[in-house]
Structure formats: structure tokens, C-alpha cells
Amino acid sequence: MDKLTVGLEWFLNPDHMPLILGIEKGWFKEESLEIEMIEPKEHFDALDEIENGSMDIAITEPIHLVQDRAKEQKVIGFARYLHTNGGIMYNKDKNIVRPKDLIGKRLQYPGAPGPGGIAMAKTMIEADGGTFEEGDITPVNHSFYHTDALLTDK
Numbered sequence: 665m666d667k668l669t670v671g672l673e674w675f676l677n678p679d680h681m682p683l684i685l686g687i688e689k690g691w692f693k694e695e696s697l698e699i700e701m702i703e704p705k706e707h708f709d710a711l712d713e714i715e716n717g718s719m720d721i722a723i724t725e726p727i728h729l730v731q732d733r734a735k736e737q738k739v740i741g742f743a744r745y746l747h748t749n750g751g752i753m754y755n756k757d758k759n760i761v762r763p764k765d766l767i768g769k770r771l772q773y774p775g776a777p778g779p780g781g782i783a784m785a786k787t788m789i790e791a792d793g794g795t796f797e798e799g800d801i802t803p804v805n806h807s808f809y810h811t812d813a814l815l816t817d818k
Contacts, residue, residue, distance in 0.1 A: 665693070668699055668721065670719065670723065671709075672704070672722075678751070678753060702719055752788065754769075754814070763785075763794065766788070766800075767796065769802070770803075772804045772810060772813040773803065773804075777805070782801055
């Protein structure tokens with residue numbers, strides 16, 4: 665069985681669900697592949713950890729690959745892991761059934777109160793037939809730990 669150590673985009677998050685499911689369901693083992701997922705100590709550690717042999721590959725944001733290549737690092741991108749126009753997680757007890765139910769809620773995203781998370785939610789609300797007006801969602805920033813923020817009602 666081959667083993668592959670995969671560095672995550674610095675911590676376990678919903679984007680990694682395909683890997684989690686593949687491990688839990690045994691899909692990788694069926695293909696004689698053992699996957700180990702590790703979290704780098706710091707967000708930008710993936711390249712150093714690949715170079716020192718503690719991980720084989722890393723899932724990272726494309727912008728980091730560009731930055732590393734600009735510094736003439738020996739790194740190459742070989743696949744797009746996933747493509748998304750965004751997604752929103754929520755607690756079931758918040759009375760959210762569809763995107764337009766986000767109106768009047770708090771939205772946790774890195775960079776809040778910047779426009780990124782609000783723009784994503786606005787697009788989803790309007791595609792669902794809702795009308796979004798500035799101030800309809802309260803932006804909240806508790807870093808990149810979205811699941812932790814949900815669990816602690818932040």
C-alpha cells in the first residue's frame with residue numbers, strides 16, 4: 665500500500681470533506697492508498713514541510729503557489745482540488761432552510777467586515793429569490809475556524 669501525507673490548508677475544514685469521506689469510507693484503501701492528513705503549524709508552512717519531508721503534497725490557495733514560484737521556490741501546482749462559488753455552514757437551530765433565510769443573521773468570515781463574505785451571501789440570497797439590502801447580514805470575524813465559531817455561537 666502506498667502512503668501519501670497530505671498537508672491541509674492549515675487546518676481541517678469543510679473543503680477537505682472529499683478526503684475525509686474517502687478515508688472514512690475506505691475508498692483510498694480500495695485503491696491501495698493510505699492517506700494521512702496533517703495540519704501545518706502555521707498557514708504558510710506547507711512548502712517548508714514538503715521540503716523537509718514531513719508531508720508529500722499540500723492543499724493550498726493558488727495565490728500561495730504564485731508567491732512561492734515568484735520567489736523561485738521549487739514547487740509546482742498540479743491540480744485544482746475543488747471549485748466553488750462559495751458555501752455557507754449553519755447551525756440547524758438558526759431557522760435557516762434556504763439561502764434567503766440568511767437575511768437578519770450573523771455571518772462569520774475572515775476579513776469581516778470586508779465585502780467578501782457578504783458578497784457571497786448576497787449572491788446566494790438573490791439567486792434564491794430574496795432581496796438583499798446593505799445591513800441585512802451582520803459580518804463577524806473569528807478567523808478561519810468556521811466550525812469552532814459555529815459551535816461556540818460566534
